[in-house]
Every structure is written in C-alpha cells, then in structure tokens.
Amino acid sequence: MTTCPSDETIAALVEGALAEDDRVELERHLAGCPSCAAIVAEVAKLVAPGDAVAGAEIGRYEIAEPLGRGGMGVVLEAFDPLLSRRVAIKIVRPDKPLARDRLLAEARALALVADPHVLAIHDVLDGERGICLVTELVDGDSADVWCRRVRPTWPQVRDLYLQVARGLMAVHARGLMHRDVKPANVLVGRDGRARLGDFGLVGDGTAALGGTPGFMAPEQAAGVAIDVRADQFGLAMAMIHAVAGAVVPAGTSAAALPREIPAGARDVLARAIAVRPDDRFARVAELVAALEARPRRRWGFAAAAVGLVVAALAVWVWPGAPPSVVPPVPATPSSTADAEALEKALKDALGEKDADKCADNLASLVAIDARHEEYRPFCELLAGRCQAAVAAMRPRLGAAADGVAKDFCPADGDIVEGRAERALTQGSRGRSPAACAHRATWVTTLATTRAEMQKYAINAIECFEGIGRCDAALAQAGVLAELRATAPELELARVAPKCRR
Amino acid sequence: MGATDIHAIDLALASECAAGDARAIATFEQRFGPVLRTVTARFATDPQHADELRQLVRVRLLTGTPPRISQYTGRGHFENWLRVAALRVCLNAQRGQDPARPNASTGGLADLVDRDDDVELNFLKAQYRDAFRAAITAAVRGLESSERAVLRLGVVHRLSIDQLCVALGIHRATAARRLAKARERLVERTLAGLKASLALDDGELASLQRDIDGQVEITLSRLLAETEP
Numbered sequence: 001m002t003t004c005p006s007d008e009t010i011a012a013l014v015e016g017a018l019a020e021d022d023r024v025e026l027e028r029h030l031a032g033c034p035s036c037a038a039i040v041a042e043v044a045k046l047v048a049p050g051d052a053v054a055g056a057e058i059g060r061y062e063i064a065e066p067l068g069r070g071g072m073g074v075v076l077e078a079f080d081p082l083l084s085r086r087v088a089i090k091i092v093r094p095d096k097p098l099a100r101d102r103l104l105a106e107a108r109a110l111a112l113v114a115d116p117h118v119l120a121i122h123d124v125l126d127g128e129r130g131i132c133l134v135t136e137l138v139d140g141d142s143a144d145v146w147c148r149r150v151r152p153t154w155p156q157v158r159d160l161y162l163q164v165a166r167g168l169m170a171v172h173a174r175g176l177m178h179r180d181v182k183p184a185n186v187l188v189g190r191d192g193r194a195r196l197g198d199f200g201l202v203g204d205g206t207a208a209l210g211g212t213p214g215f216m217a218p219e220q221a222a223g224v225a226i227d228v229r230a231d232q233f234g235l236a237m238a239m240i241h242a243v244a245g246a247v248v249p250a251g252t253s254a255a256a257l258p259r260e261i262p263a264g265a266r267d268v269l270a271r272a273i274a275v276r277p278d279d280r281f282a283r284v285a286e287l288v289a290a291l292e293a294r295p296r297r298r299w300g301f302a303a304a305a306v307g308l309v310v311a312a313l314a315v316w317v318w319p320g321a322p323p324s325v326v327p328p329v330p331a332t333p334s335s336t337a338d339a340e341a342l343e344k345a346l347k348d349a350l351g352e353k354d355a356d357k358c359a360d361n362l363a364s365l366v367a368i369d370a371r372h373e374e375y376r377p378f379c380e381l382l383a384g385r386c387q388a389a390v391a392a393m394r395p396r397l398g399a400a401a402d403g404v405a406k407d408f409c410p411a412d413g414d415i416v417e418g419r420a421e422r423a424l425t426q427g428s429r430g431r432s433p434a435a436c437a438h439r440a441t442w443v444t445t446l447a448t449t450r451a452e453m454q455k456y457a458i459n460a461i462e463c464f465e466g467i468g469r470c471d472a473a474l475a476q477a478g479v480l481a482e483l484r485a486t487a488p489e490l491e492l493a494r495v496a497p498k499c500r501r
Numbered sequence: 502m503g504a505t506d507i508h509a510i511d512l513a514l515a516s517e518c519a520a521g522d523a524r525a526i527a528t529f530e531q532r533f534g535p536v537l538r539t540v541t542a543r544f545a546t547d548p549q550h551a552d553e554l555r556q557l558v559r560v561r562l563l564t565g566t567p568p569r570i571s572q573y574t575g576r577g578h579f580e581n582w583l584r585v586a587a588l589r590v591c592l593n594a595q596r597g598q599d600p601a602r603p604n605a606s607t608g609g610l611a612d613l614v615d616r617d618d619d620v621e622l623n624f625l626k627a628q629y630r631d632a633f634r635a636a637i638t639a640a641v642r643g644l645e646s647s648e649r650a651v652l653r654l655g656v657v658h659r660l661s662i663d664q665l666c667v668a669l670g671i672h673r674a675t676a677a678r679r680l681a682k683a684r685e686r687l688v689e690r691t692l693a694g695l696k697a698s699l700a701l702d703d704g705e706l707a708s709l710q711r712d713i714d715g716q717v718e719i720t721l722s723r724l725l726a727e728t729e730p
Contacts, residue, residue: 012577
C-alpha cells in the first residue's frame with residue numbers, strides 16, 4: 001500500500017484542486033486504506049451540499065426540501081415563520097471560499113436591483129453552514145423546464161423574454177452585468193411573471209468569469225473584456241432556444257433561424273446574436289423596442305393565453321398572490337383602442353382570478369368583434385367550469401388541453417373523476433408548513449367521498465412528516481382516525497413511521 | 502482579494518499559532534472555532550463530550566513539538582485543511598475509546614468473509630454459501646482500484662451522490678455513473694464466478710441474481726469495512 005496522504009492533500013481532493021494524476025493515485029490509495037477513506041468520507045459529509053434535512057433550521061428559517069443543486073451548492077425551500085411566507089435559500093459549499101465570495105457578490109447585486117423581473121432578495125445569513133442567500137420562492141419552473149412542458153409558440157416566448165429583458169435593463173441600469181443569461185437562470189412563476197435569477201457571475205465586465213457554452217457571447221468565451229452586449233447575446237439565444245429546442249451558432253443569419261419565428265423577429269434576433277458586439281444592438285432597450293415594434297399576430301393568442309391560464313389558476317390554487325391595480329374599463333367600447341384596453345383588463349382579470357370581471361370584459365369585447373370568443377375558455381376556467389373550458393380549448397390546443405386540465409384544475413367541480421389524484425399531484429409540488437396546512441384543508445374542501453377524505457388526510461400527514469412536524473402530523477392523524485374509527489397514534493404509526501416515537 | 506492572498510494570511514496565522522502567539526491563537530479561535538465545532542459535533546454524544554473533543558483537537562493542533570498546525574503549508578484553503586486535521590483527531594479518539602470498534606485489520610479480504618455471522622447469507626441455500634463467498638471475494642479483488650474506492654465510499658460509508666462527488670473530486674454525474682457501474686460489475690463478476698463454480702443454468706442464475714442484487718450492500722460492507730463497527 002502506498003503511504004497515507006497528508007491532510008493537505010486530502011483537503012485539496014475535496015476542494016477539487018488536485019491534479020488529475022494525483023487524484024487518481026489518491027483514489028487508488030483510498031481503495032485499500034480504510035482509515036483514509038473514513039476521513040475522506042467524513043469530510044465529504046461535512047461539506048457536501050444537500051444534506052440539509054427537512055425540519056432543520058437555518059437562522060429563523062425552517063427548511064422544507066431541496067429545490068435544486070449544483071457543483072457549488074444547493075437551493076432549498078424554506079419557511080419563514082416570522083413573516084409566514086415560503087422562501088428559497090441558496091447555500092454554497094463551505095469549502096469553496098471563492099464561491100462564497102461570489103454568492104456575496106450576488107447578494108449585493110440583487111439588493112441593488114429592485115425590479116419585478118429580477119429575483120427579489122430577502123436576507124443574507126452568515127452562519128456555520130457558510131453564506132446563505134434568502135430570496136423569494138418562485139412557484140413555477142425555470143424557463144427550460146417551462147419550455148419543455150408548455151412547448152410555447154413564438155408569441156409566448158417573446159412575451160416571456162421581453163419581461164426578462166426588462167429585468168436585464170434594470171441590472172444594466174445599475175452598471176452591472178448578469179454574464180450568464182440562459183433559460184435555466186430564468187424563473188417562470190405560475191403567476192406568469194418571469195424573473196431573472198442566479199446572479200452568481202454578476203460583475204462589472206472586468207473579471208474573467210465563465211458563462212455557459214451556447215449562450216455565452218463569443219467575446220466572453222474568448223476571455224476578453226465584455227460589456228452589456230454580451231448579456232443581449234444570451235437573451236436572444238435563449239429566445240431561439242425556447243422555440244427551436246437548441247441553440248444556434250453565433251452569427252447565424254436571419255434566414256437560417258427557425259421558421260417558427262416570424263421574419264421580422266428573426267432579423268432582430270440575428271442582429272442580437274452577431275459575432276461582433278458592434279453588430280448587435282447597443283443596448284437591450286433597443287432590442288426590446290425592435291421586438292415590440294413588430295406587428296403582433298392578432299389572432300394567435302389562444303395558445304399564448306395558456307400562460308395566462310397558468311397565471312389565473314396559479315392564483316386560484318396557490319392563494320396569497322398580491323393583487324395588481326387595474327385601470328378602469330370603458331363602459332361602451334367602440335374603437336380598436338377600446339378593444340385593446342378591454343383586452344388588457346381581461347388579462348388582468350385572469351391574473352387576479354376575477355371571474356366576473358373576466359366575463360364582463362369578454363362580453364364587451366365580443367360585442368366589438370365575435371372573434372374575441374377565443375378568450376371565453378379562460379374566463380370559464382376562472383369560473384370553475386374546467387371541463388367546459390378545456391373542451392372549448394381542445395380544437396386549438398389538441399392534446400395539450402389534457403395537460404391544462406390536469407395541471408390547473410384539480411379543485412374544479414365538474415371533473416369528478418380522478419380529482420383526488422390530480423389534487424395530490426398538484427400538492428406534491430411543494431412541501432412547507434404552509435403547503436402542508438393547505439393540503440390539510442382539502443379533507444373538507446375538496447373531498448366528496450370518505451375514501452377521498454382519507455387520501456387527503458394521509459397526504460397531509462405525510463407532508464407534515466416530511467418536514468418533521470410530528471405534532472401537526474398527529475393532529476391530522478386524528479382526522480384520519482376519526483374517519484376510520486381508530487386511534488390517532490395508530491394512524492400516525494402507520495402513515496408516518498418517522499413520527500412514531 | 503485573490504485566493505493566494507487568503508492563503509498567505511492564513512499561513513501567517515498558522516505559523517504564529519505554531520509559535521505559540523497568544524493573540525494569533527485568539528484570532529484562530531474566533532475565526533475557525535465554528536469550523537471545529539461543526540466537526541466535533543459529528544462525533545460527540547453530548548455537549549460535554551463535544552467540549553472535550555474540541556479541547557483535544559486544540560491540544561493536538563496547537564501543542565507538541567512541532568505543533569500539528571505547522572504542517573499547513575498554504576497550498577489550499579486553511580479551513581479545509583483544518584477540517585481534515587480535526588477529523589483525523591476525532592476519528593482516532595473514537596477508535597481508541599470505543600472497544601466495540603475493531604482496530605484496523607491486518608488480514609486479507611478472505612479473513613473478513615470468513616467471519617462467523619452468516620445472517621447476510623441466509624438467502625442462499627447452505628450449499629451456495631462457500632461458493633458465494635469465494636465468488637464475491639474474487640470479484641472484489643478483480644475490480645479496479647478506482648471501483649473499489651467508489652464502492653468503499655458509496656457503500657461502506659454510505660455517501661450520497663452529492664457527497665461522493667466531493668469525496669472523489671469528480672463531477673456529480675461521473676460519481677453517480679461510476680458507483681452504478683462498479684456495483685454492476687461486482688454483481689456481474691460474482692454471478693459469473695458462481696455460475697462457473699456451481700454449474701448453474703440460466704434460470705437458476707436469474708433467480709440468484711435478484712437475491713445477490715439485494716445482498717451486495719451488506720456483504721460488501723463486510724468485505725471492505727475493515728474498520729467499520
């Protein structure tokens with residue numbers, strides 16, 4: 001057996017700082033040396049991300065469950081009992097001091113930029129686990145997941161990334177750059193709002209830090225000084241990726257861009273992904289203006305409105321989203337301008353889950369032009385008539401209509417079949433004290449049969465068990481015990497063995 | 502501030518601590534006390550035990566001729582060096598105190614499979630036992646050292662994929678792939694050995710495969726865990 005490595009060598013191994021030859025040799029040693037293997041195993045357990053368990057606490061925040069992980073750290077869902085809200089906590093590995101500096105830089109950058117389309121920062125903690133960044137929790141998906149799920153049309157993609165562009169403009173206005181604009185760093189909330197996140201690489205354009213191949217501007221990849229036009233490149237590439245499912249090489253001509261993008265927009269995007277920064281737009285604002293100036297496809301909105309369904313029903317399923325202020329609606333519309341105001345009001349109504357307002361505006365719009373009937377299913381969804389609404393959408397959405405029903409109508413009164421399963425699927429999206437408490441209410445609000453009541457009760461017990469809230473799990477076990485005419489402790493032991501003691 | 506500057510400052514602190522400078526030791530306590538606390542907490546059974554362990558780590562690091570802290574040369578992050586050094590002290594202390602924990606075995610792999618406790622082999626009929634032991638021992642011997650390393654950490658120490666990628670300094674996906682691959686190879690080779698020694702047909706082999714698949718973790722822990730309790 002080779003001689004045991006020094007402490008410094010083992011430290012270098014977990015830092016990822018060993019040369020490959022040395023790493024392989026050390027690995028060979030670990031294969032035959034139990035005591036060195038034990039040390040390596042223990043140090044890995046100490047510094048590896050993702051071992052934060054549900055129920056543990058970071059500062060005043062109660063950890064619920066991991067949301068995602070990367071080489072540098074982990075993102076957890078947590079609950080802030082003081083403000084009664086769910087938050088996201090990003091933790092970097094404590095053995096990566098440079099990553100820690102980067103996270104602090106991110107925190108400072110986020111704190112500078114207050115914009116609805118930039119992830120909001122709530123808090124920074126510096127504890128035994130290292131630096132923790134507490135941000136708003138976005139109920140939704142990253143844009144790449146969203147794209148795979150929704151298969152968006154160009155208008156949806158454009159509307160999404162125009163929001164991201166506004167966030168980016170706010171970042172640039174502070175003299176900062178994002179440096180890593182890509183779908184995975186865009187969060188799409190169920191409220192339809194896009195937020196630019198992951199500011200780990202944010203900086204002022206001098207330090208050489210890596211972005212992501214494919215979305216990284218050529219000058220950034222080459223390691224030369226970059227400016228805001230590098231972010232513009234990533235933004236445009238993300239839009240192309242969203243439509244085509246893949247990136248294209250830098251400098252691709254408008255003619256070679258995917259056909260799903262209208263010709264006018266292809267010209268704009270081709271300019272934004274030019275190889276030379278000088279050939280791009282000077283600022284993101286110009287890119288936005290160019291995209292918005294293009295004629296909108298007036299009647300292609302039905303599929304685009306699926307995004308609004310997300311918004312409307314998200315608010316419905318996840319109560320507590322802030323209401324937005326709506327401008328007064330003209331009573332007797334007679335012109336195109338009025339129709340536009342009405343459409344905006346209708347979309348606002350979708351966002352606010354206001355079924356009556358939706359119906360009123362729809363009636364006025366239909367009076368102007370019968371083609372506005374296309375909006376009707378969305379108002380119907382809002383009114384709780386899910387089956388009718390999805391049936392009306394079906395000609396336009398095809399098979400995707402099933403997904404809409406499944407994803408967004410769990411509590412709908414007119415699809416009785418499989419409602420419990422759908423609601424439970426919906427419920428499995430989040431685990432936190434608030435989410436578990438929400439699920440507990442389904443026993444009375446959603447269930448129609450005793451079997452369903454039991455399912456919801458079990459679901460809530462498991463949820464509370466998962467976050468280590470055994471007291472609450474026991475309370476729910478009481479509900480289940482009543483349904484089954486047994487004892488709470490017995491049901492708790494059956495459903496939540498971790499809470500047995 | 503670059504990484505090198507950080508190391509230079511930590512190296513200076515470590516040298517001053519090694520020289521017994523009281524102010525430096527106070528600074529060390531203040532800056533790295535939390536790191537030591539996190540390490541010792543993993544091994545302590547109660548707060549008092551944790552205090553004793555921390556004190557032991559301090560003694561080992563800061564006293565002696567020369568004190569252990571002087572071994573830090575500024576090559577990597579001091580914090581990580583400290584974690585490893587503290588872990589070593591704690592692991593040694595644990596081994597010394599816990600009589601249930603055997604000392605490092607000097608025997609070969611064959612010794613380990615010949616231990617008396619046969620619970621883990623109950624799934625096999627009595628006539629398969631010896632063949633199974635021989636097959637898995639040969640299979641482990643036949644693995645590459647990188648495979649044995651990943652199995653030792655992943656199976657014996659039960660590291661998660663996240664922890665495994667840290668422990669081996671490799672990418673997460675690589676760690677997952679290598680662990681799965683090594684485990685698969687081990688099962689394959691064990692089966693091949695059994696097939697040869699017992700002259701099994703394919704049907705018997707298939708049913709045996711399911712049993713072995715469920716048994717590998719337990720038996721392998723025994724095989725590789727020379728210092729495990």
